[in-house]
Amino acid sequence: MPKQSLTRFTNIALRGITLASKFLLIFFLAKFLEPKELGLYGLLTVTISYALYLLGFDFYAFTTREILKRERHEWGGLLKDQGALSLVLYMIFLPLLSLIFIKGLLPWSVAGWFFILLILEHLTQELSRLLITISEQLLASVMLFLRSGIWAVMVTGLMFFRADTRELNVVLGGWALGSFAALVLGSYRLKQLKVSGWHKKIDWQWISKGLKTAIPLLVATLALRGLFTVDRYWFADLANLDTLGAYVLFMGISSALLSFLDAGVFAFIYPGLISAHHDKDAAAFRLKLKALLWQTLIFSAAFSIVALLIINPLLGWLNKPLYLEHENLFPWTLLITLLYSLGMIPHYALYAQGLDRPIIHSHIASLLIFIPVTWLLSHYWPVQAVPAGLCVAFLFILLWKCLAFIRLTPAQYR
Template sequence: MPANNITRLINIALRGLTLASKFLLIFFLARFLEPAELGLYGLLAATIGYALYLLGFDFYTFTTREILKRDRCEWGGLLKDQGALSLVLYAIFLPLLSLIFFKGQLPWHVASWFFALLVLEHLTQELGRLLIAISEQLLASTVLFLRSGIWAVAVTALMFFSPESRSLNFVLGAWTIGAFVALLLGIYRLNQLGIAGWHKEIDWKWIRKGLKVAIPLLIATLAIRGLFTLDRYWFGALAGLDILGAYVLFMGVCNALISFLDAGVFAFIYPGLISAYNKQDSDAFRQGLRKMLIQTLLLTIIFVAVAIVLIAPLLSWLNKPLYLEHQDLFQWLLLATLLYAVGMVPHFALYAQGQDRPIIHSHIASLMCFIPTTWLLSTHWPYLAVPLGLCTTFALILIWKSWAYFVLTPTQYRLLQS
């Protein structure tokens, strides 16, 4: 078997182990913690995930394209510039994020965990993105496994055998250790790559140029990711913290699909789409996009089928009637996730061409669709308002991006072009 195929299999295995670990963790949390505690864990994780964009400003979208265009001797200067921007963003947003606790959106007893995890998650996320961009997918998967996988396995085992470990603080502590170890590995590998240019002075002009590219994309990202944060707060307000625990459980299962597609499909194919378009290789572009579409549809169908079959036995194993009572939430969240997953194919097709405007517009429109739709539905069906709002919104995004791809893509790069 060629070395490239072996590397890809190992990469997918690591990503699969990471997903399995997160899947086990969410189910053991559902079994051993009270639903309200699981709801709080979901709020904390979603808020950290959203705040990451404030610390990074999606600047990697600009840096990635620049790195793929330049020699390795210039990479150090680019990364140094991005680091300087991050320090400025830390100084601005870390104090502002404390308002979450002052306003009572999250309790103070998780504040120290929140800020420690936020910084560690941001640094390891940026390292992972860099490793993927420079075709170090295997190491990126290893970093992700340490960041999101191995500690979850350890926590799951300890919670099963040791009742004393069944607390939210124990889980957050293990998460912090895992992210820190992942950061150390990423830094170690970065030092081995022989990247030059670190002594270059910070180029604020280049940073401003990058911000002009990144900020519109950031606005779009904040809009689309805002859905995955606002939905939890809104659902908790409509249904209560206990039932929010069921929502977090079901959404955790559904998100496994997106994580697996990111690892096994998108991370491998989208850099090639960018390179093919920059080289004006329309055949390679179409071939890569066709492969992305087929693999996305195939994995999505398999995931949905397996999830529908296994969800009832898994909920029965939890031995908590609340989750079984609200199982109908799962089918709507699964549909929303399916629509989101398929919509990522035209998303990457547009991104690879530098066609950022339709991506930005569709993401902003998604939030503008989600808020009024969910509000209207909440007056009649408060329990299902948020899941139905997500389904409507992701259907809109899928249609918008697909239309933009066929309209804006040059004829020779279109998927159906022979």
């Protein structure tokens, strides 16, 4: 087997094991925790995911393009600049995030875990993005395995054999240990790369230039990720924390598709799309885009078929009437992730060309559509209103990006 194929196979296998571990964790949490605890876990995870953008400001979108254009001896300066920006953002937003607990959106009992996990996840996420950018996808997958895989297996085993560990604090402690291990590994690899340029003074002008690029993308990302944060809080308000546990379970299963596509498709293809466009190689760009299209369609179809076949037996194994009662939510959550995944095809095609404006506009508009549609449906269809609103929003994003790609991409690149 060629080295590149072996690396890709290993990468996908690692991501597959990580996904299996996450599946294992979510199902054991559904089995051993009360639905309201699973609902709280879901609220905590989406709030951390959303807060990550405030600590990073999506500045990596600018740094990634710059690193791909620069020599290694310049990378240290770029990373130092990004680190300086993050430090400023930490000082601004970490105190402000305490309002989440002051206002009662989350209980104070998870406040310590929230801030520990938020910082660890931000640092490991940025390191993973850097490794993917410089074609170290395999190590990024190992880091993901530590962040999301091995600790989930260990916690699941512990909860299976010891009833006294079946509580949320044990889960969050395992998550923190896994993220810390990933951080140590990523930091060690960065040191091994012997990246130079760290002595360069912080270039605030370059940071300012990057922010002009990153902030519009950040606004778009916050709007998009806002859909996956507001939905949990809104769902809990329309139903209750117990029913939210069912929604979190089904979204956890469905979102595994996105993780698999990130690992097996997107992480390998989008850097090549950027490079092909930068090199003005239209033939290579078309080839990469075709691969992105077909691989996304095949993986999505296969995942959907398997998920629909196994969901009922899995819910039967949980032996909790609440989840079976709300099984009709699962096709909705699966459709949400399918529409999101398909939307990433024109998304990466536009991003690789530096056509950020339609991406930004579609994401902002989707949130503006989601809110009134969900509000209207909530009067007649309260439990299904949120997932149905998300389906409308992601269908809108998909159509907008496809039209923008057709309209803005030069003919030789299509």
